[in-house]
Structures are given as structure tokens and as C-alpha cells.
Amino acid sequence: MNRYFFVAFSLLLPFMVTSRLAGDEARVVHPYEVFERPAACASCHVDIARQHEQAMMSQAYTHHWDEIEYFQLAVPHAEKEPKVAEVKAGCNGCHAPLAYLAGDIPPKPPAAGTRANESVSCDLCHTVVGFAGDTPYNFNWVVAPGKVKQGPRPGLVSPHHETRENPFLRSAEFCGTCHNEKSPYGTWVKATHLEWREGPHGKAGIVCQDCHMPPAPGRSAKMGEPLPDVRQHLFHGAHDPNKLAGVIEVRIHPEVREAEPGETVRLTAVVVNAKAGHKVPTGSAEERMLWLHVEAKDAKGAVYHLPVDRKGFAGEELTIASSTALAYQDIGDIRGIADFPGLLRDGAYPALRDGDRIFRLPYLDPRGRMTVAQWHTASFGPDYRLAPLQAMAETLSWKLPAALPPGQVEVTASLYYSRLVNSVAAFLKVPDDEWEPVLVGHHTTTFTVLP
Ligand code: HEC
Ligand code: HEC
Numbered sequence: 001m002n003r004y005f006f007v008a009f010s011l012l013l014p015f016m017v018t019s020r021l022a023g024d025e026a027r028v029v030h031p032y033e034v035f036e037r038p039a040a041c042a043s044c045h046v047d048i049a050r051q052h053e054q055a056m057m058s059q060a061y062t063h064h065w066d067e068i069e070y071f072q073l074a075v076p077h078a079e080k081e082p083k084v085a086e087v088k089a090g091c092n093g094c095h096a097p098l099a100y101l102a103g104d105i106p107p108k109p110p111a112a113g114t115r116a117n118e119s120v121s122c123d124l125c126h127t128v129v130g131f132a133g134d135t136p137y138n139f140n141w142v143v144a145p146g147k148v149k150q151g152p153r154p155g156l157v158s159p160h161h162e163t164r165e166n167p168f169l170r171s172a173e174f175c176g177t178c179h180n181e182k183s184p185y186g187t188w189v190k191a192t193h194l195e196w197r198e199g200p201h202g203k204a205g206i207v208c209q210d211c212h213m214p215p216a217p218g219r220s221a222k223m224g225e226p227l228p229d230v231r232q233h234l235f236h237g238a239h240d241p242n243k244l245a246g247v248i249e250v251r252i253h254p255e256v257r258e259a260e261p262g263e264t265v266r267l268t269a270v271v272v273n274a275k276a277g278h279k280v281p282t283g284s285a286e287e288r289m290l291w292l293h294v295e296a297k298d299a300k301g302a303v304y305h306l307p308v309d310r311k312g313f314a315g316e317e318l319t320i321a322s323s324t325a326l327a328y329q330d331i332g333d334i335r336g337i338a339d340f341p342g343l344l345r346d347g348a349y350p351a352l353r354d355g356d357r358i359f360r361l362p363y364l365d366p367r368g369r370m371t372v373a374q375w376h377t378a379s380f381g382p383d384y385r386l387a388p389l390q391a392m393a394e395t396l397s398w399k400l401p402a403a404l405p406p407g408q409v410e411v412t413a414s415l416y417y418s419r420l421v422n423s424v425a426a427f428l429k430v431p432d433d434e435w436e437p438v439l440v441g442h443h444t445t446t447f448t449v450l451p
């Protein structure tokens with residue numbers, strides 16, 4: 001009841017410290033014990049349990065980078081800056097919902113082995129009955145823990161619990177309660193569900209579950225009846241190289257097939273978001289690096305890097321790779337480091353060169369500097385990401401060197417994805433597996449240099 005009230009209240013007053021109010025109210029409501037452990041479900045729902053253990057949502061609190069960001073940036077920041085004080089509790093509303101509901105704030109670090117570690121667990125999702133308000137965001141799910149498990153199908157019988165068919169679990173709004181996030185500054189710092197809703201998949205009713213929990217024949221419980229379409233609990237995303245492979249396609253072509261040294265050849269690379277139901281990057285876009293890197297190789301094997309042509313829109317420089325630009329100065333403010341110059345804005349990667357195009361949404365702190373602290377985001381730079389089933393064309397004008405040898409030139413366009421800009425990873429000692437780039441797509445075209 002209180003939770004409904006506060007969430008409804010918060011929608012009327014969007015600039016209030018909403019999640020703290022909801023959190024304070026929710027705190028005394030649901031102690032850890034009212035939720036069952038995933039191990040209790042695993043004895044019957046074997047495959048689902050083994051899948052969920054391998055998904056990031058079962059590690060949303062324990063995963064190394066989550067632990068680092070929460071304890072080394074968010075908590076200290078919340079303790080010194082009243083404007084963001086709410087995130088000390090609020091991060092847990094999505095990452096450690098049982099701790100949040102129990103009022104265990106901040107939870108003990110993962111090494112202590114508390115039930116915060118269950119992260120987004122079976123019993124949390126399967127006791128969600130709906131959400132409060134019109135727009136799902138900032139963990140405004142409504143939960144009713146207990147014997148009754150909410151599921152997608154009617155009339156199922158289980159020896160362990162009651163089941164209730166709840167269409168909400170089949171909706172994208174269910175996912176949106178945690179996959180949309182508004183910062184204390186009122187900015188949408190995660191909008192996967194909103195992006196989806198505006199895009200072709202949202203309009204066609206192809207929901208998150210269709211791509212992240214695809215149906216396969218089997219049984220959902222050991223003693224259940226065979227079903228043609230058991231929803232697989234894969235929840236695979238950017239941590240799965242399979243899911244990233246080919247998520248953005250690239251094709252490149254030259255304007256002419258023959259050219260002479262000294263001429264300018266214009267090439268066009270077209271990149272397509274053909275596989276995702278939302279923008280790419282989505283969600284934690286503040287951390288992600290997706291870039292186009294183009295190289296030419298002449299008939300003798302010499303390699304030339306080709307920078308993209310500028311388009312001239314406002315804020316474009318934030319989308320063009322620079323090996324010297326600095327950002328993330330707020331990390332110094334948060335950690336109390338005097339005169340912190342910032343970190344390399346675009347990191348340092350072997351396959352990232354000055355002039356490469358970066359597909360990103362720059363998150364800006366209250367002083368207009370790029371930040372990876374999404375809770376500290378007051379505004380944005382240009383949204384230069386790839387919308388679902390849309391393409392973006394990048395041109396590259398290359399003045400052929402006078403000494404270019406005659407013969408075939410091969411031009412290769414490559415797209416790389418790194419989950420966390422690696423200057424930040426290095427500074428905060430986040431393990432390499434969190435930032436190592438993945439080659440998501442590439443294509444080679446040719447033209448001939450005439451003697
Ligand atoms: C003793 C075995 C057992 C345990 C333990 C158990 N379940 Fe079940 N559960 C079943 C059976 C059997 C069904 C019905 C499956 C069928 O008929 O296809 C079921 C059905 C469900 C459904 C409905 C599925 C649908 O398609 O609508 C949900 C949701 C569910 N269980 C969640 C859980 C959760 C969460 C836990 C742990 C808190 C859990 N179960 C523990 C046996 C169990
Ligand atoms: C992030 C939320 C989430 C978590 C965590 C989660 N589930 Fe589910 N589960 C869902 C949703 C959503 C569906 C229904 C998907 C659909 O039908 O569109 C579902 C479906 C099911 C079903 C019915 C599958 C079918 O198609 O018959 C069972 C059983 C189930 N879950 C059990 C579990 C168990 C056990 C766990 C933990 C090991 C778990 N779930 C973890 C969201 C979740």
C-alpha cells in the first residue's frame with residue numbers, strides 16, 4: 001500500500017528524491033526470509049536454474065564491476081553529495097532487490113555471503129504482480145512474496161507452490177521496471193524499454209522475452225508435462241559474444257572502382273542494427289564503446305588508416321575518437337583526488353585510432369563533462385547510436401598518396417565493441433574481461449589504383 005502511494009506520489013513530483021522515499025517505505029516491509037532461495041527452485045526447475053546461474057542478472061550484485069562501481073563510486077558519492085544520496089539505497093532496487101526490500105542498506109560486500117548476493121532472483125521476478133504508475137522505471141515493480149508464484153501459463157499444478165497466470169510477465173513493461181532508469185537529475189540514463197517501444201519491434205509487439213527468453217520444446221519443471229515452448233532463461237546480452245556477434249552489420253563500397261594516385265576516393269560504410277530490438281549500445285550506454293575503424297591496404301601491403309568525414313552536427317567531436325581528449329573528471333571529485341585531470345575519454349585500444357567514429361550517447365555531469373556515473377548525469381551530448389532496423393552511413397574521403405603503387409587496394413571496415421571504456425577500467429582496476437574489445441562485424445571492398 002505504502003509503496004503504491006509513494007510511487008504514485010513520485011510520479012506527480014518527478015524531481016523529488018523518489019527512490020529513497022520508496023526505499024524507506026519498502027525497507028521494513030519484506031525481510032529476506034519471505035523470499036525463497038534460488039536453490040529451492042532448482043530442485044524441480046533444473047534447466048531454468050542452471051541457465052539463470054549463467055546469466056548476468058543472477059550476478060547483478062556480486063559481479064566484480066558492479067561491486068567496484070557501487071562501493072568505490074556510488075556509496076562514497078551518495079554520502080558526500082545530497083543530490084545523489086538516494087542512490088545508496090536505489091542501486092539495490094535493481095541490482096540487489098531483496099536487500100533493498102529488507103532495508104539492508106548498504107548491503108555487506110559480496111564476500112560476506114549475504115542474501116543480497118542472490119541479485120535478481122527467481123522468487124523476486126516470480127512474485128512481481130505488476131507495476132505502479134504509467135511508465136515502468138526505477139524498480140517500480142510491485143511484489144507480493146509468498147506461496148503464489150506468478151507465471152505465464154494458466155492452471156498449472158506444483159507440489160511446492162501455487163501458480164497464477166499473470167500476463168504482466170509476458171510484457172516488455174515487466175523488464176522496463178529495471179531496464180529504464182531516471183537519474184536524480186531527471187534524465188533517462190537507461191531507456192532500453194523506451195527505445196524498444198518507439199522502435200519497430202515495440203510497434204510489432206515483439207517483446208524482450210522473444211529475443212532474450214526464446215521458446216524451446218521441453219519441460220519447465222522435472223515433473224511437468226512436455227511443452228512446445230518453454231521460455232529459456234538465457235537473458236544473454238553484451239556479456240555474451242554470441243549475442244554481440246553480428247549485432248551491427250557493416251558493408252563498405254568505394255565511389256569509383258579505378259583511381260589514380262593524387263585523386264580523392266570517397267568510400268561509404270553503412271552500418272546496420274539488424275539484430276537488436278533497441279538501440280545499440282543500450283542500457284549502460286555511459287560505459288560502452290562501439291566504433292568503426294577503417295583501414296586500406298595497398299598492392300604492396302602497406303596499411304593506411306582512414307578517418308571518417310565530419311558531418312557537422314552539434315557535439316560531433318564527442319563521437320570522433322581522440323587519443324588525447326580527457327573526461328570522467330567527476331571520479332576525482334567523488335574520490336577526493338585534488339586536481340584530478342581526468343582519464344582518456346575514449347580509452348586506449350590497439351584498433352581505435354584518431355578519427356574513428358564512435359557510436360555513443362555521451363552522458364554529461366552537471367558541469368558538462370563526460371561521465372560514467374549514470375546517477376550523476378544532468379544532460380546528454382548527441383545521441384549517435386544505432387536505432388533498431390536502421391542504418392547509418394559514414395563517408396571516408398581518402399586523398400590517395402602520390403606514391404601509391406598501382407594494383408588492387410583492399411579497404412576493410414571493422415566494428416568493435418568494448419563494454420567499459422578501458423581508461424576507466426584501468427583506473428578502477430576492473431578486470432580485463434570487462435573491457436576487452438569484441439569484433440562484431442567487418443567487411444572488405446576493393447578498388448584499383450591505375451599506373
Ligand atoms: C517440488 C518441485 C518444485 C519446486 C521446488 C518449485 N516448483 Fe515451480 N513448478 C513446479 C511444477 C511441477 C510446476 C508446473 C509445471 C508444469 O505443469 O508444466 C511449476 C510451475 C511453476 C511456475 C509456473 C510456470 C508457468 O508456465 O506459468 C512458476 C512461475 C514457478 N513454478 C516458479 C517457481 C519458483 C520461483 C520456485 C522457487 C521459489 C519454484 N517454482 C519451486 C514444481 C516446483
Ligand atoms: C528477470 C526475471 C526472471 C528471473 C530472474 C527468473 N524468471 Fe522465470 N520467467 C520470467 C518470465 C518473464 C517468464 C515468462 C516469459 C514468457 O512466457 O514470456 C518466466 C517463465 C518461467 C517459467 C515458465 C516457463 C515456461 O515457458 O513454461 C518457470 C517455470 C520459471 N520462469 C521459473 C523460474 C526459476 C526457477 C527461476 C530461477 C532459477 C526463474 N524463473 C528466474 C522471469 C524471470
Ligand code: HEC
Nearest residue numbers: 172175179193196207208211237238243247275276277280
Ligand atoms: C529483436 C530482438 C531483441 C529484442 C526485441 C530485445 N532485445 Fe535486447 N538485445 C538484443 C541483442 C541482439 C542484444 C546484443 C547487443 C547489445 O548488447 O547491445 C541485446 C542486448 C540487450 C542488453 C545488453 C545491453 C548491454 O549493453 O549490456 C539488454 C540489457 C537488453 N538487450 C534488454 C532488452 C530489453 C529490456 C528488451 C525489451 C524492452 C529487449 N532487450 C528487447 C536483441 C533484442
Ligand code: HEC
Nearest residue numbers: 056057060066094095175178208212235236237238239240
Ligand atoms: C529487478 C530488476 C530487473 C528486472 C525485472 C529485469 N532485469 Fe534484466 N538486468 C537487471 C540488472 C540489474 C542487470 C545488470 C546485471 C549486471 O550487473 O551486469 C540486468 C541485465 C540484463 C541483461 C544483460 C545481460 C548481459 O549479458 O549483459 C539482459 C539481456 C536482461 N537483463 C534482460 C532482461 C529481460 C528480458 C527482462 C524481462 C523479462 C529483465 N531483464 C528484467 C535487472 C532486472
Ligand code: HEC
Nearest residue numbers: 065066069070074087091094138139178181282283284375
Ligand atoms: C532502474 C534499475 C537500476 C538502477 C537503479 C541501477 N542499475 Fe545498474 N544496471 C541496471 C541494468 C538493467 C543494467 C544492465 C544494463 C545493460 O546491460 O544494458 C545495469 C548495469 C550496471 C552496471 C554495468 C554492468 C556491466 O556488466 O557492464 C554497473 C556497474 C551498474 N549497473 C552499477 C549500478 C550502480 C552503482 C547503481 C546506483 C548508482 C545502479 N547500477 C543503479 C539497472 C539499474
